[in-house]
Amino acid sequence: TEHLSPLLSLLMDEFTSLHCTLLTLLPPRSLCDFTSHRTFVLINTTMFWTVAQNYCREHHTDLAMVRNIEENQMVQNLLPSRDIAWIGLHREGWKWSDGSDSSLRNWRPDQPLGSTKSCVAADFRDNGLWVTMECNDKSAFICYSGEHIA
Numbered sequence: 001t002e003h004l005s006p007l008l009s010l011l012m013d014e015f016t017s018l019h020c021t022l023l024t025l026l027p028p029r030s031l032c033d034f035t036s037h038r039t040f041v042l043i044n045t046t047m048f049w050t051v052a053q054n055y056c057r058e059h060h061t062d063l064a065m066v067r068n069i070e071e072n073q074m075v076q077n078l079l080p081s082r083d084i085a086w087i088g089l090h091r092e093g094w095k096w097s098d099g100s101d102s103s104l105r106n107w108r109p110d111q112p113l114g115s116t117k118s119c120v121a122a123d124f125r126d127n128g129l130w131v132t133m134e135c136n137d138k139s140a141f142i143c144y145s146g147e148h149i150a
Contacts (some may be wrong), residue, residue: 013036039145040075041143042079043141048137049139050135056141060144060148064088066089066104067141068104073124074141078142079122079124083132084123084131084140085121085122085139086120087130087141089119092118094120108123108131111129118135
């Protein structure tokens with residue numbers, strides 16, 4: 001059994017690599033993080049933030065949680081300089097959709113100061129910087145699949 005553990009680990013890494021490769025080739029557009037085994041998926045259908053959250057939870061894991069600069073770059077690469085897309089951050093303590101704290105801050109300089117808007121989108125017309133929006137606005141959105149952090 002002690003010889004199976006390294007083999008199993010190698011097989012899981014190969015499976016993850018193949019899975020990530022296939023996901024990047026097939027629609028909807030997605031990017032895979034090989035180190036955390038998380039995949040970000042752009043959903044080009046516009047929805048309210050809570051409807052997008054429910055969609056992500058039903059079909060993936062949750063709305064995108066951007067935990068570091070590398071993941072922010074991956075999310076930005078999904079929708080370069082085109083539009084705005086919901087991410088999983090919201091006003092309740094500026095926490096992620098799953099309730100975890102956000103340590104990364106990527107706000108546009110005028111955000112979120114004084115804003116009464118409660119949901120957050122990445123604005124890819126402005127280098128993916130985060131902006132607050134009304135939760136009942138419709139937007140494309142980014143889900144992630146993989147480990148649930150909370």
